[in-house]
Ligand SMILES: NC(=O)C1=CN([C@@H]2O[C@H](COP(=O)(O)OP(=O)(O)OC[C@H]3O[C@@H](n4cnc5c(N)ncnc54)[C@H](OP(=O)(O)O)[C@@H]3O)[C@@H](O)[C@H]2O)C=CC1
């Protein structure tokens with residue numbers, strides 16, 4: 250049997266968590282070869298010491314992949330690319346991948362955002378792209394070390410709308426065998442939108458006030474702002490005829506309440522640490538753009554976007 254070549258691109262919160270599980274499971278298995286792509290300090294640290302995952306799920310906190318590369322062009326032929334970068338790095342990665350993709354190559358993007366599939370397809374028209382969403386609270390503690398807290402990570406992976414005959418069950422099984430909680434669905438877009446309801450609203454409000462997911466659920470003024478953003482996303486989803494549950498807003502608050510109270514969002518960590526690049530565009534910019542195109546008013550999203558973009562980030566209520 251031909252060895253399955255799987256490459257994890259990006260060893261941050263998401264790639265570090267899921268990549269760790271895959272690397273640990275398949276290190277001495279000849280049927281699956283896990284490679285990592287990391288850059289600069291992360292490359293050096295992981296090459297020398299392995300990838301560290303601090304998580305209650307793993308007693309042995311170090312995993313070694315069979316190979317680690319600094320760039321996509323160094324890679325041998327790859328069957329499955331698992332893309333775990335922030336949205337502002339997506340186009341750059343796709344440009345590097347496009348000549349490495351043949352009709353059988355699979356791309357699995359583990360990212361937030363409702364337009365990731367379309368953005369990949371604009372650059373890579375061939376191959377198989379499996380639209381997905383992911384839940385996991387994990388972040389880079391230092392380069393090469395990822396910290397995971399709370400519930401086990403979860404992936405919802407769907408069929409490629411462009412290649413509905415392609416069955417990704419074998420890939421689903423490989424991931425599940427590594428202890429990854431994964432649902433494989435015919436159509437993952439309702440799940441991707443459902444995740445977006447949660448992460449866009451909670452990401453923006455947690456980032457704006459530097460308050461945790463639990464605090465946004467609990468504090469009435471913050472709760473209200475998150476609900477107003479969700480109403481705007483709901484109006485957009487309706488216009489786009491995305492099938493989402495009627496009680497999506499209530500369900501989103503229930504989902505948020507299932508996270509440990511002090512969990513921060515990745516947008517909050519990036520905005521509050523003053524990172525030059527953040528996913529503000531993915532969460533607020535995309536809603537504002539959809540609002541314009543679909544003639545849906547998105548005043549609350551515009552307001553919080555302007556506040557965050559102009560550096561109004563204090564923990565006090567409006
Ligand atoms: N963290 C979380 O809890 C969750 C995040 N998400 C989503 O998942 C996606 C990934 O987020 P997350 O993992 O947190 O992001 P991180 O910033 O933690 O990790 C992204 C990693 O990608 C690396 N990277 C970027 N470009 C390249 C490149 N060209 N070559 C090699 N490595 C590269 C970065 O390297 P470097 O370190 O050198 O910058 C970084 O380590 C985002 O869309 C996020 O919204 C979804 C659910 C939960």
Ligand SMILES: CC(C)(CO)C(=O)C(=O)O
Pocket residue numbers: 361383384385386387448513514515516
């Ligand atoms: C809220 C969380 C941790 C849930 O997976 C997330 O998606 C993020 O912070 O980007």
